[in-house]
Amino acid sequence: MLDALTDKFNNVFRTLSGRGRISEENIREAMREVRTALLEADVSFKIVKDFTEAVVQKAIGREVIKLLRPGELMVQIVYEELVNLMGPVDTRIYYVQPPPTVIMMAGLQGAGKTTTCGKLAKYLVAKGHHPLLCAADLQRPAAVEQLRTLGAQLGIPVYTDDSKVAPHGEVAKGAAVSVCRAAIAQAKQTGRDVVILDTAGRLHIDDALMGELREVNTQLKPHQVFLVLDAMSGQDAVNSAKAFNEQLEVDGLILTKFDSDTRGGALLSAKMITGKPVKFIGTGEKLDALEEFRPEGMAQRILGMGDILQLVTEAQQKFSQEEAQKLQEKMEQGNFTLDDFMAQMGQVQKLGSMDRIMKMIPGMSQLTKQMNMGDGDVERQMGRMKAIYNSMNKRERKNPDLLDGTRRRRIARGAGVELNEVGQFMKQFEQTRDMMKAVGGMGMAGKMNLMKGLMSGKLNTLGMPGGAQLKAKKSGFMEKKDRNKKKKR
CATH class of the missing domain: 3.40.50.300 (P-loop containing nucleotide triphosphate hydrolases)
Known part of the structure; x- marks a missing residue:
């Protein structure tokens, strides 16, 4: 949805951000790029013309050209004008008395x-x-x-x-x-x-x-x-x-x-x-x-x-409150198992397409592109992770430390995946478990800082206790030819 338009906007802002100081001509040049993007998105010509001119006038009025980091303020101005273009909206349905x-x-x-x-x-x-x-x-x-x-x-x-x-x-x-x-x-x-x-x-x-x-x-x-x-x-x-x-x-x-x-x-x-x-x-x-x-x-x-507010709203509606309470207790106790990991994956899938979810989390849309992940890749990864989990017996799920080389080879054969994917699955589980322990040990102030960091899109500096951070890592679930290329390097 709107991916091409998002890419064009991001390219324009990157260009402006790389200039240091900018001029009115730079702004107008950038808006010509935005105008082309909007017209390609099939927006009415008159609306495109009015929109881009409003952005230019606002940028000049706020003296963007005098700032050392003009790109950030330009994003804010374009955001405000997009909101003005589409809103205001009242989604309430007004009910009559007597019904219906x-x-x-x-x-x-x-x-x-x-x-x-x-x-x-x-x-x-x-x-x-x-x-x-x-x-x-x-x-x-x-x-x-x-x-x-x-x-x-x-x-x-x-x-x-x-x-x-x-x-x-x-x-x-x-x-x-x-x-x-x-x-x-x-x-x-x-x-x-x-x-x-x-x-x-x-x-x-x-x-x-x-x-x-x-x-x-x-x-x-x-x-x-x-x-x-x-x-x-x-x-x-x-x-x-x-x-x-x-x-x-x-x-x-x-x-x-x-x-x-x-x-x-x-x-x-x-x-x-x-x-x-x-x-x-x-x-x-x-x-x-x-x-x-x-x-x-x-x-x-x-x-x-992204749109974290919409994602949180949907999660509140669709997640099991009972399961959420159990998870909260396990987080506080530092007791997060493989079964919990997969149960959480199932909860997330209730929200719909993973591609849509990733786009609603600030910063994740760009992150998936950096990792060369296309539409459907996350869903396919989750499917392979589920297959790995299903290939484990009850003892292995309860105690992952049992997973020596022989057991991992058996699990890989049963799941129809390569051996290193089993290792990657376990690493992802361990990283999630460590993060859950960290969040469980936070006070209210720490959790508020975590949410602020998430909403700002700063996924690599979420202020985890002990200096732990969430870092973008290349996925281990890659096509064979990509993995071979990696090895050759």
Whole structure:
């Protein structure tokens, strides 16, 4: 997600940082590079022009050219302007009394609208609400069935009326309004406090689609209208949003498919062109892959700073509190085993793609590039580590000191890895165990310093007791040809 844009920004800042003192011309030259990067990311030309000029004027106003280290302040200025471009955003959903609150979901076919209805329902359940899904896309039987399936997976009721479903162009006038009204009535009868209407979509905007959506909007007066957009479609998504907003008065946007190779143009242009904020982003196929949109966090990710706040929020939601308490006790006792190591790996995997997680930790995105790690490499490493662990017997897991050369060779054969990978696995475990002991022995002040260091991206100086540090090391899990090259040196 946005990797190309992040790389371009980082190159510009490195160039400025290497100059010592800089001039207004240097700044304008750098912003020309930024302008090219934004245009390649499919951001609207007018927005790019206004954005880069705002950065230049702010830099001149703050007298960046008089500083000895201008690169750092330029990063801050660009960050502030990115936040201004995408925000402010209020992701709260305002609920009515008496219930139910009615949320109308609109969007073109293929944008992921029906799946997003399921994700939003799951999000609401986590917030303590009791949603009901309504299948009102009557011209696509597959959409009705998909919503039923999602509801069954989530344990959330779905209102459907198969008698109203018909082929494209043959749905009776007023059928969608009738289905939505019946869903709201059922919600009142069954105590559901939110109704999510999955309305019709098309491959393109046409009069028939807009007529049906306007009718639902006018007759039922939903409390909020969210428009689902495919982030991969760039400016096409923004143009669609503008057209929908003119007809429906949209309250907010939900951008999907942010786990793909998204250029970012829709995200950076949507607010300024439509006047409507991005409320949520879809970050994967799983039903929990829906994030509240935070302009500050997204600006940090674009600039390669990570987004530790979002990561901590997700961890609090998805990690087992009981397991976390047990780990805390073991850390304080200095008793961290291989079983704990693998259990923690399993907890981390609940957060989703490891590539996404690494990008949310300050400094880790650059670190993985320095280590020549591409997309999927971390997941593959974790898979091999799990295979090594599974090849050990119970005694070996309990007491790793038993692992002599003979046992390590047996484990390597069983896991389908090379012998040195078993050694690397044990080193990683030992480093983690030492770090856990160090953190467990910290007082509150030490833990606060640790968090400050992590959030600043200073991964190599986290202030561990006794001078221990986390240092970037080359991974031992490399392709054979890379390992051979290493040996030849």
